[in-house]
Amino acid sequence: MNVGIIGANGYSGVELIRLLHQHPFVQLKYLASHSSSGKLISEQYPHLQGIIEDRIGELDINEAASKIELMFFATPSGVSKDLIPAFLEKGITCIDLSGDFRLKDGTIYEKWYKNAKASDENLQNATYGLPEIFREEIIGSTLIANPGCYPTATLLGLAPALNNGLISGENIVIDGKSGVSGAGRKASLGTHYGEINENMKAYKLGSHQHIPEIEQIISHLSGTDHPITFSTHLVPMTRGILCTIYADLKIDTTTGELLTQYEEYYQNNFFVRIRPLDVWPATKEVLGSNYCDIGLKVEERTNKLIIVSVIDNVVKGAAGQAVQNMNLLNGWAEETGLTFSPVYP
Numbered sequence: 001m002n003v004g005i006i007g008a009n010g011y012s013g014v015e016l017i018r019l020l021h022q023h024p025f026v027q028l029k030y031l032a033s034h035s036s037s038g039k040l041i042s043e044q045y046p047h048l049q050g051i052i053e054d055r056i057g058e059l060d061i062n063e064a065a066s067k068i069e070l071m072f073f074a075t076p077s078g079v080s081k082d083l084i085p086a087f088l089e090k091g092i093t094c095i096d097l098s099g100d101f102r103l104k105d106g107t108i109y110e111k112w113y114k115n116a117k118a119s120d121e122n123l124q125n126a127t128y129g130l131p132e133i134f135r136e137e138i139i140g141s142t143l144i145a146n147p148g149c150y151p152t153a154t155l156l157g158l159a160p161a162l163n164n165g166l167i168s169g170e171n172i173v174i175d176g177k178s179g180v181s182g183a184g185r186k187a188s189l190g191t192h193y194g195e196i197n198e199n200m201k202a203y204k205l206g207s208h209q210h211i212p213e214i215e216q217i218i219s220h221l222s223g224t225d226h227p228i229t230f231s232t233h234l235v236p237m238t239r240g241i242l243c244t245i246y247a248d249l250k251i252d253t254t255t256g257e258l259l260t261q262y263e264e265y266y267q268n269n270f271f272v273r274i275r276p277l278d279v280w281p282a283t284k285e286v287l288g289s290n291y292c293d294i295g296l297k298v299e300e301r302t303n304k305l306i307i308v309s310v311i312d313n314v315v316k317g318a319a320g321q322a323v324q325n326m327n328l329l330n331g332w333a334e335e336t337g338l339t340f341s342p343v344y345p
């Protein structure tokens with residue numbers, strides 16, 4: 001199958017290039033970007049020298065549509081909502097890595113993203129691409145809204161407990177930490193070396209755009225609407241997200257019992273690994289891979305469930321999950337091209 005990437009020059013775009021280059025069933029036929037169009041991808045990313053010597057083009061929808069059957073959009077929020085309708089009209093399947101199609105209610109998107117929304121028709125047509133929860137819905141879709149990085153780690157951590165009625169949807173607290181690649185490749189004051197080296201800082205407290213996305217899926221899983229408390233922190237590393245989640249237990253239970261329920265919930269899910277009792281996952285243990293690793297603890301003194309969930313933000317949080325969705329859409333084994341181990345140390 002011939003595929004393309006718009007936003008090929010960004011961190012998620014170049015990770016898509018890495019994954020698609022070694023995927024057995026696809027060929028990368030179209031790369032487009034914005035300010036870097038006209039350049040060789042290997043000029044922008046010398047680690048690709050001699051591996052991929054393609055040139056990044058200026059987006060031309062007709063040319064793209066004549067070359068590919070599926071397009072990945074790895075563009076900042078507010079870009080794909082204007083491009084995707086034309087691709088859909090031409091029969092091209094679209095996988096969007098931005099937040100433009102994740103929220104069903106466009107007014108909520110406008111409030112949190114401060115951008116104009118996509119059309120209501122396309123918002124309703126889009127499928128939220130978290131395969132471990134929405135596998136059936138993804139198969140047969142033509143527009144996938146790939147989840148955000150923090151929502152991926154958080155929702156995979158919460159899904160079994162919410163689905164099995166073990167925790168209340170009320171008072172969920174999520175403490176998230178991300179490496180700086182989550183902010184993209186463009187240089188910024190908040191992420192340059194002098195600002196983030198040997199430093200940690202909270203950001204976007206109470207205003208993070210992933211809050212409504214997480215709440216939307218919690219509502220789907222629990223059948224109730226409750227606000228979450230979500231705090232995000234930038235930590236001095238390149239890749240990785242770690243979310244520690246606190247939720248009120250509705251039942252008397254033990255960590256061992258919950259670990260069994262989590263194992264059962266994810267038994268046919270290649271990319272979710274549940275840690276044994278008292279073993280906590282670390283970001284390095286998923287580095288460069290499509291795994292989400294989860295550890296649990298029942299805190300008996302407070303009757304809270306504590307969940308620790310880690311992913312690589314650029315892989316399971318973006319490009320890897322997008323490839324997983326592409327596999328599902330095409331009826332290929334979900335893990336095709338994604339079975340590599342994490343990089344360690």
Ligand SMILES: NC(=O)C1=CN([C@@H]2O[C@H](COP(=O)(O)OP(=O)(O)OC[C@H]3O[C@@H](n4cnc5c(N)ncnc54)[C@H](OP(=O)(O)O)[C@@H]3O)[C@@H](O)[C@H]2O)C=CC1
Binds near residue numbers: 074184
């Ligand atoms: N980084 C991450 O960990 C994650 C990112 N995402 C989402 O994925 C998307 C891409 O993120 P990321 O790779 O980090 O971003 P980057 O800032 O690294 O890259 C953005 C890319 O989009 C291109 N671009 C910008 N504007 C346009 C436009 N109008 N038309 C075409 N291309 C355009 C840029 O081109 P050029 O450089 O040539 O100007 C660049 O290639 C974002 O929506 C982000 O929120 C989601 C989950 C995780």
Ligand SMILES: CC(=O)N[C@@H](CCC(=O)OP(=O)(O)O)C(=O)O
Binds near residue numbers: 097147149183210234
């Ligand atoms: C470290 C860092 O800055 N991370 C970004 C992740 C952005 C992202 O993935 O944005 P969308 O999912 O909305 O597309 C942030 O917290 O905003």
